[in-house]
Amino acid sequence: MRPTPRPELFPAHTPAAPQIFTIVLSHGPLTRAEIARRACLSPAAVTKAVRPLIEAGYLVEDVDEESRTALGRPANPLRVDGGRALFIGLKVTGDEIIAVLSDLCCRIRVARHVPLGDREPKAVLAEMTGLVHELLTEAEGFGVQVRGVGVAVSGDVDRAAGMVRYSPFLEWREIPLAELVAMTTGLPVTVDNDVRALTVAEQWFGAGVGLSDFALVTVGAGIGCGLVVGGRVVSGAHGVAGEIGHLSLDPAGPQCHCGNRGCVEAIAADSAIVRDVRTATGTPVADAAEALELAHRGDPGAREVYARAGEAIGRAIGSVVNLLGPERVIISGEGLAAYDLFAEQIRDAFAASAFGTAGRCDVRTRPLPFEEWARGAAATAIQSFIRSDTHKE
Template sequence: MCPKHVRPLVTAPAGTSVLALLLAESPLSRVELARRTGLSSTAVTKAARPLIDDGYLHELPPERTAPGAGRPVNPLAVTVDREFFVGIKISADALFGVVCDLRAGMRVTAGRRLGEDRGPEAVCGLLCELVEELLGADRAFRERTRRLGIAVSGDVDRRAGRVRYSVLPGWRDVPLAGMAAAATGLSVTVENDVKALTAAEHWFGEGIGTEYFALVTIGAGIGSGLVVDGRLIAGAHGVAGEMGHVSIDPAGPRCHCGQIGCVEAIASSDAILASVRGATGRTDLDFDLAVELARDGNPAAVEAFARAGRAIGKGIAILVNLIGPERVVVTGEGLETYDLLGAHIQDSYAAHCFKAAANCPLTLRPLPWEEWARGAAVLGIQALLP
């Protein structure tokens, strides 16, 4: 298949501002759009016209106004089914896929278990099958889908479309965007999974309306994504905001990244399990049994979770001290053990925040794997803008 090379839908700053705001908060009147973007009403109308003509926006029936208040206003809204977007989340043992509309509404979901071969070629083959299944769910999906977003853990070079390092599938320097584009015929964006989830939460979730926002994931890994001045931050080398690999204990365990005492080396599910096994001498334990021990009051298991909670809280405090977000969302499969971690996270967070920074609330938000795939689809939606 020949991949589709898709240009941004809008290129002018005015069009970008209007479309971005409507994607997040549609419908809005032209007056409100002008107020929120700082544009004149004339500029808003001019920016919206080609998007209306191309079917991406439409006018709603006029709203009633008070007598003498002037002409009724026609709010502008996004035409959500004008274009669709596929999102795929690559996890350690499965692929999760969704088709989303223009405002990130999930229309259909599907998945694939990974086989024994976790190499890039094998995974890309399954990914292509999953995309075909998703697009085959509705004729409109196949006709109106041009973009595919892929989310994967680790060090991802979004501009180059390469996975530089991912511990879960065990990949190094994989040109995933090119491989997936050739296999599916779609325009492909590849991003770190936590950054993709952060983008979705900022545009369509808990972060709507914030200029400074952070998301932290706890579980098999410890990840984070940052929004500064309204933009997702990747940094000069694409790894900005890697809270999980902040070293907080020089006497701590070695992390898979090579450093000593990273938050992830102390607080990931595997790290907690290793700590419980080492303290109890029970090498037969799996994570679920370690959780049971902690809930039954086993001192070694309780302390392993407490230590993990303190590490997470300290890591979040470092993030908050550095960028000052308005809100931090905490999510990930680790929320299932928040009864063992939560008090320690909150106490450590409060202890290490600098003064007023502690006013930033931590919001718990359980998100299933399909939401991570939705985050990947949001990468395609964001590609509408330069």
């Protein structure tokens, strides 16, 4: 196996450089004056920060021919050169690994899906390593080095420590995943909760661009929530934040895998819906797809299960809005396939639980393919590269 070249460091020669680069990444092209306004910095501070970024090729100045001949200093816009660096994103589910090779603007260049037959950490690590080296080979065709790897895993993930504290779908506890992947790939590695990773991508490139406060709620195998408050993704003091799936709505309700009863996830996650549809209809549905098909055929018991799930999700969203007052809540995840069955209940429960003007929050849906979760993982790698806070080899 050939050695991986040591990645170069991001040229952040001033404390403002990561902030400025992120602003251009999300909103560019922008002139220096526009960057200064958005960053609340002086023009001199912006000029000092962007000069080494331009010299290193991370920012490109688009020369306006008209402004070239105008009096005074030209206001040429700056943009990120997406082809300057590549990143790998890995989303690990209980059934498969989705891998993407993205550029610096988080545009997917290559995508791969590998089924996961064995969830033991050693077996998963081997599959991840194989995918990384496969994508490193793909990167050679672009003539650009891969600067980092991002890994997204569901559950309690401590990004600062690079640890998967607990992942219920993988049945992992206390796995130092960042260290293990860095050892086998030779690249800087960032490991984060999958919903938080997706939230980073939505903040930079999706429905959260330009918003200082929003929430991303995901429905499907689990019920997750990513939070952006004051322009920053909230991780919590111990790496746990936004776990609305474990809000207990009914202390006498069904038991959740976390050990509590009546959690949103125990009512509205795919496995809970399958369980309740079996009970309500007497039909041995095998998975969420069969439960959904039964409900779409009009079975009243199945439809009632989805209605209860929608009510639980709506109440959970109401709790988020009451606590944080976000401008927007984005609902996504594979569970949106059933949205027509519980959209009304989500809206009604949200309206009933939102306090006062919190009910004005813009609640919208955004279907995303699974590659977007891996893209979110790549976004965390880009974020760590810009901030130089990744786990090095």
